[in-house]
Amino acid sequence: MGTGGLLERLSAIGPAAQASVPGVYAWGVTVAPMVWAQGAPVLAKGAAIVALAMLAAGVAGEPRLAGRARTASLWGFVVACAVSWCAAPAGLSPLRMDAPRGLAGVVGWALFAFASAAPAVRRSDDVEPVADGSEFGPRSPASDGTYVVGAALSASMLQTIGWRIAGAERALLVRFVALAAGLAVIGAAAEIALQRHVPRAMPSSARRMRRALAALVALAILALAGLLNVALD
Amino acid sequence: MKLVDVLAIALVIAAVGAFVAGEVAIARADDLRAVYWLAVGVVSLRAAVQVARPGARS
Numbered sequence: 001m002g003t004g005g006l007l008e009r010l011s012a013i014g015p016a017a018q019a020s021v022p023g024v025y026a027w028g029v030t031v032a033p034m035v036w037a038q039g040a041p042v043l044a045k046g047a048a049i050v051a052l053a054m055l056a057a058g059v060a061g062e063p064r065l066a067g068r069a070r071t072a073s074l075w076g077f078v079v080a081c082a083v084s085w086c087a088a089p090a091g092l093s094p095l096r097m098d099a100p101r102g103l104a105g106v107v108g109w110a111l112f113a114f115a116s117a118a119p120a121v122r123r124s125d126d127v128e129p130v131a132d133g134s135e136f137g138p139r140s141p142a143s144d145g146t147y148v149v150g151a152a153l154s155a156s157m158l159q160t161i162g163w164r165i166a167g168a169e170r171a172l173l174v175r176f177v178a179l180a181a182g183l184a185v186i187g188a189a190a191e192i193a194l195q196r197h198v199p200r201a202m203p204s205s206a207r208r209m210r211r212a213l214a215a216l217v218a219l220a221i222l223a224l225a226g227l228l229n230v231a232l233d
Numbered sequence: 234m235k236l237v238d239v240l241a242i243a244l245v246i247a248a249v250g251a252f253v254a255g256e257v258a259i260a261r262a263d264d265l266r267a268v269y270w271l272a273v274g275v276v277s278l279r280a281a282v283q284v285a286r287p288g289a290r291s
Contacts, residue, residue, distance in 0.1 A: 154249040161253065162260040174259050177267075181252040181274060185245065188278045192241055192285040205237045208284055215280035219244075222273050 026108030151189030155182030
């Protein structure tokens with residue numbers, strides 16, 4: 001089986017399988033060289049192996065468990081990588097992580113975040129017409145690309161912050177927060193883009209606003225608290 | 234595109250800005266400010282998805 005055939009079979013399994021390819025790449029660039037360097041503790045090596053195992057478990061479990069396997073695999077992989085970095089924090093210091101490798105790591109994790117959050121690419125013969133006769137799934141309108149590109153650019157921008165921090169623990173924290181925030185942004189943007197294709201009746205704007213009321217009130221309280229803090233300073 | 238769709242996109246953009254402010258605060262070891270901005274980012278994203286979601290019943 002050639003590389004193309006293997007990738008086609010992986011993509012046919014689902015999103016977790018598609019995400020496993022950039023996941024292995026990100027792991028190979030940012031985790032493996034660090035934990036198999038001299039002096040790295042056994043915990044870091046074990047967590048790195050668990051991270052790969054989580055990716056494999058996601059691929060194996062997705063046909064039966066679908067979304068649950070995907071979610072467990074995604075966050076299991078990210079947490080295991082974080083444990084590996086925490087166990088060997090010196091590997092992320094500027095002395096050990098040069099700029100080209102850092103850039104390759106950013107690209108790898110951005111690709112992984114995109115592949116994890118985006119829907120699986122389906123083959124053209126999988127298309128099923130919906131009730132109104134239109135096709136839902138494999139072909140995205142151009143505006144979907146705007147959502148995806150915007151979210152990917154935002155996630156990449158988050159990765160540009162904090163590369164000159166001297167302390168390894170603080171640098172690690174910034175990287176982890178940037179990764180989690182990037183995943184959240186790409187996930188939210190993908191969900192918003194996909195909701196436009198859901199073949200269900202769209203409720204009124206007032207109903208949508210009512211449903212988001214709790215989150216909007218919480219946001220208003222946070223904004224008010226921030227403004228008060230600025231005023232009191 | 235309805236006004237609520239524009240609001241959803243604006244909330245995502247606000248969330249990205251809040252995450253950037255949070256990361257900068259973490260990098261400067263200003264942890265209280267970082268927690269505040271990260272909370273603003275998470276709540277903004279949540280609100281954006283809630284506003285955009287059509288819902289199963291209507």
